[in-house]
Amino acid sequence: MRVEFDEPKCVAAGQCAMVAPGVFDQRDEDGVAVVLVAEPGPELADEAQEAAAVCPAAAIRLVEQ
Amino acid sequence: MTDTDVAPEYPAVRESRCPFAPAAVIREMTRADTIGKVRIWDGSTPWLISRHADQRALLNDPRISINEKREGYPHMTRGRATGAPHHPDLITNTDPPEHTRLRRTVNGPFMVKRVEALRPRIQETFDGLVDDMLAGPNPANLVEAIGLPVPTLVITQMLGAPYEDHEFFQTNSNKAISHESTAEETAAASRALGEYLAALLRKKIAEPADDVMSEMGGRVEAGEMTFQEAVIMSSAILIAGHETSASMISLGTLALLRDPEQLALLRDNSDDPRFVANAVEELLRYLTIVHSGIRRIANEDIDVRGTTIKAGDGIIFELAGANYDEAEFPDAEKLDLTRPARSHHAFGYGVHQCLGQSLARVELQVAYSTLYRRIPTLALAVPSERIEFAMEGVAYGLRNLPVTW
Numbered sequence: 001m002r003v004e005f006d007e008p009k010c011v012a013a014g015q016c017a018m019v020a021p022g023v024f025d026q027r028d029e030d031g032v033a034v035v036l037v038a039e040p041g042p043e044l045a046d047e048a049q050e051a052a053a054v055c056p057a058a059a060i061r062l063v064e065q
Numbered sequence: 066m067t068d069t070d071v072a073p074e075y076p077a078v079r080e081s082r083c084p085f086a087p088a089a090v091i092r093e094m095t096r097a098d099t100i101g102k103v104r105i106w107d108g109s110t111p112w113l114i115s116r117h118a119d120q121r122a123l124l125n126d127p128r129i130s131i132n133e134k135r136e137g138y139p140h141m142t143r144g145r146a147t148g149a150p151h152h153p154d155l156i157t158n159t160d161p162p163e164h165t166r167l168r169r170t171v172n173g174p175f176m177v178k179r180v181e182a183l184r185p186r187i188q189e190t191f192d193g194l195v196d197d198m199l200a201g202p203n204p205a206n207l208v209e210a211i212g213l214p215v216p217t218l219v220i221t222q223m224l225g226a227p228y229e230d231h232e233f234f235q236t237n238s239n240k241a242i243s244h245e246s247t248a249e250e251t252a253a254a255s256r257a258l259g260e261y262l263a264a265l266l267r268k269k270i271a272e273p274a275d276d277v278m279s280e281m282g283g284r285v286e287a288g289e290m291t292f293q294e295a296v297i298m299s300s301a302i303l304i305a306g307h308e309t310s311a312s313m314i315s316l317g318t319l320a321l322l323r324d325p326e327q328l329a330l331l332r333d334n335s336d337d338p339r340f341v342a343n344a345v346e347e348l349l350r351y352l353t354i355v356h357s358g359i360r361r362i363a364n365e366d367i368d369v370r371g372t373t374i375k376a377g378d379g380i381i382f383e384l385a386g387a388n389y390d391e392a393e394f395p396d397a398e399k400l401d402l403t404r405p406a407r408s409h410h411a412f413g414y415g416v417h418q419c420l421g422q423s424l425a426r427v428e429l430q431v432a433y434s435t436l437y438r439r440i441p442t443l444a445l446a447v448p449s450e451r452i453e454f455a456m457e458g459v460a461y462g463l464r465n466l467p468v469t470w
Contacts, residue, residue, distance in 0.1 A: 009161075011168050011416045014177040014423050019407070030169040031176040054407055056418035058125045 001045060002063045005035050009059035016055055020047035072110045075103035075381065076357050084454055085320055085352055086398050087385035091115055095386045099372050103381065111139035111379030115386025117393040119369060124415030129361045129380060131417060133158045138362045139379030153294060161416060170289050171298055172420065174223060174277040180423045187431050190218045195439050204446035207466040208315045213239060216310035219428060220303055225276025226265060233261065238307050262299045266292065306421045312354045312462030314432045319452060319466060320352065320400060322445055327400050328437060335438040344402040345429045350409035351400045353385035356461040359413050384410045442470045
């Protein structure tokens with residue numbers, strides 16, 4: 001699975017960093033999301049999926065490879 | 066229900082038989098095959114969107130706007146309609162890309178890791194309030210003893226106001242938002258807070274420290290925001306995070322005291338952060354305290370399940386409707402602290418979703434994991450029919466919650 005993150009859409013609500021701390025962080029200056037793991041393995045798949053589902057700006061897409 | 070003659074009044078009052086669920090008329094509209102309209106205070110009839118799936122689709126649709134200055138925008142109150150043309154550009158009245166730029170300038174302090182770092186201090190503050198309540202008269206009013214002071218103390222610390230000023234904050238922010246205040250009292254309290262925050266901002270620009278006001282002061286100095294914007298923003302942070310968190314603590318306690326099984330479950334799992342975090346999400350869903358809807362206007366014609374919302378039409382998104390939509394939350398009227406509830410819209414959805422949500426979550430996780438564990442005998446001091454609900458504000462809450470232990 002690959003994470004597609006549309007940064008200009010990000011409103012820095014931080015939900016991804018909260019539900020998927022293994023995949024996302026927030027950058028210090030403004031809270032915009034940062035992808036830590038671009039291709040999450042099976043152990044991170046659930047949290048990555050939850051992050052995509054809760055993102056209020058619909059800025060996260062997961063592409064199955 | 067597109068005939069404006071029959072459009073139900075909005076906001077619709079919740080029923081006393083079932084004080085946490087949205088009004089029956091909202092639930093009927095959620096179940097209906099097509100969307101309908103409601104009538105608001107000025108006689109206009111905006112569309113009501115209350116299905117969870119419709120809100121997900123529309124709240125991120127660039128064809129809707131939050132520009133409150135446009136003719137036809139469905140304002141919440143007469144006061145807001147009057148004030149709207151005079152507001153500067155804020156995160157609450159701009160669309161992307163301007164909104165994105167503004168939101169990024171104020172977002173730093175609300176980042177997940179920064180509010181997580183505040184958790185020990187919030188816990189300490191909360192424990193102090195519980196100590197004070199236990200040392201005081203029994204019964205006590207939980208709204209005054211715990212509900213209102215928690216957010217005030219937390220926000221005072223965050224903004225970087227000196228501790229000795231917390232009583233000033235408490236008194237004036239209570240007056241500014243209280244359902245009991247007259248219009249003059251509300252205006253005087255808001256003015257006092259504005260003047261106080263302007264003075265504090267000047268001080269923080271001169272002597273920066275590690276707090277939100279200093280950070281905004283830095284942005285003012287760097288030309289990223291104006292002095293006035295920083296004052297408006299800090300006052301918005303103070304007000305927005307106050308009534309809402311206070312309501313969640315008080316109403317949540319009432320909901321749990323009325324449901325001993327769920328209360329016992331929460332108390333027994335108080336030391337499990339995952340359980341507590343999910344319980345907070347479910348209480349956010351179940352209570353959905355922002356009960357006057359979030360307001361938008363259509364930029365273009367939009368088709369919603371066969372009905373056309375015309376360009377220029379007002380739209381209201383009923384958050385409790387979505388949070389009680391059986392298609393997303395089966396058996397929605399049941400408080401179930403173990404259900405997956407994170408997809409709720411209690412903080413709204415879309416780019417304007419609540420700025421302070423991470424802070425609210427930490428406050429509520431601390432509150433719900435501490436209060437019932439530390440006071441296992443907590444009980445209502447009056448019959449539950451005597452508890453007075455406060456319906457008039459943006460957030461739904463309680464006037465008082467007499468408790469004993």
